[in-house]
Amino acid sequence: MGKARSVEETLLIVGSIAFDSVETPRGSVDMALGGSASYASLAASYLARPQVVAIVGEDFGNEHLTRFEKNGVDTEGIERVRGKTFHWRGRYRDNFKERDTIETCLNVFEGFDPVLPEKYQQTCCVFLGNIDPTLQSAVLDQVSRSEIVAMDTMNFWINTQLKALKQVLRRVDILFINDEEAFQLSGAESVLLAAEEILALGPRYVVIKRGEYGSLLFGPEYRLFVPVVLLPRVVDPTGAGDAFAGGFMGYLSKVKALDRTSMAGALMRGTVMASFAVEAFSIDGLAELEEPAIDHRLKGLENLIDFR
């Protein structure tokens, strides 16, 4: 943490920074640090040097920037403007089976027009968090060098920006998507056919996230499955997918390859970071991890699928 790393280990992350108010069967939290860029960058910070491009309002206190910096996250690309930070209020019900959005205030996020600091334009890897696909493309236009590009998306963009989404899909190596969105984007009836349809849209690899049931990776030469870390209890699933992507891309920023073994390692890291994220509200499960705790979970996950 906090060590200087070469460009070889940088990971450009573009996404949201938000204040979340969340209620779950285990408790609640109000106006706590959240957003895709927060979860992804903290999860990635144990493996790479994340460079965050995001927008916040005047209400975004320096203590949050300090939090990022303590974890070695480069915050130069976090733009602070007049107005309020993006705010999301939601509730999880029925032992986490249902999620209701109670309020979404885009605030300054509505005017988000990501501009990369010059030093971010050459980077090892890129993770485009779940934002307007037009903006995702605009970010890629500013990247002059990158080994691996990955992106996330969501049902809202599939419904409202399909053309722009398909354009950016042709420019990425990896798409992260959850299973419902994969069915929606592909129109397919099984996860296997959905993956094949999505790969035909352009990305070289697709990672289909299935929440508590694990993740599947499909590519031209191999397929991989990883289950989740078995936890006695979940506190707040918010940000799990972004923590997964952060851990995944952090690992790829180190190994810089897309072969089977590298991708298997990335799936494991992503899964383990997501497991820490869901054990606490906000980014609390991700912020101060020790290497032995991470290794212990990696080992447990490996054992679960060690069939030799």
Added chain:
Amino acid sequence: MGKARSVEETLLIVGSIAFDSVETPRGSVDMALGGSASYASLAASYLARPQVVAIVGEDFGNEHLTRFEKNGVDTEGIERVRGKTFHWRGRYRDNFKERDTIETCLNVFEGFDPVLPEKYQQTCCVFLGNIDPTLQSAVLDQVSRSEIVAMDTMNFWINTQLKALKQVLRRVDILFINDEEAFQLSGAESVLLAAEEILALGPRYVVIKRGEYGSLLFGPEYRLFVPVVLLPRVVDPTGAGDAFAGGFMGYLSKVKALDRTSMAGALMRGTVMASFAVEAFSIDGLAELEEPAIDHRLKGLENLIDFR
């Protein structure tokens, strides 16, 4: 298939034989061979010599017995009595997310009082299909020698026969249960805690089946996870759990051990047999399999979780 096997490879299976009328998004079938003992015995027949104890009515044609015998299933324990065979009518909706039972006619199954032929009383392994736990105990009373005993159950018995269920749970090595039933039986909020609660009730191992999301095995010394075989389409999920148990116990009847490697092999075999079962209505996906087709799926499943 059809080869004589020693007592060392016998697998006693007690359960239902039924005529099922099923409608799914892929079509329908009327009065087709079904029931837990049918699926489990055909799935097991590629590895062991299943001995079936079940009850059928006068309407149960010899062609069905011939079908079993062609697969090497010992049918001496199938009792034919006056009356009609157990009949179930159901419908799968919403891309298999919902299942409605339209009609259940127990018929002769209501008077089922399993009596083991003498030659079944010494067997390698036992699989007690999903029947009244009182009957499951009565079957075990008749078994004088067996290496490994496994059982299945369902929500109906958890609700109506909890005491008898707990009694038989103390007598088995392995419980097969789906995740909803595991939560119901344990009252736990996570699959990890549910498994721990269930193991405290007596079985040495519990296999939690999660449908299209794979299966988890919990025991005193290790835990294993296996995903499902990725299929382009499912035709009829009826019997998948019984085919899984049949393949699983067929494998254990050969290896006669409960160590990690043996259980991993059993999980793989069970998963592969379930994948064949769901690709056709009734037992059609299970009845005439060739060894290379089975091996091909085993290999594909292995690759999916080969993280080396």
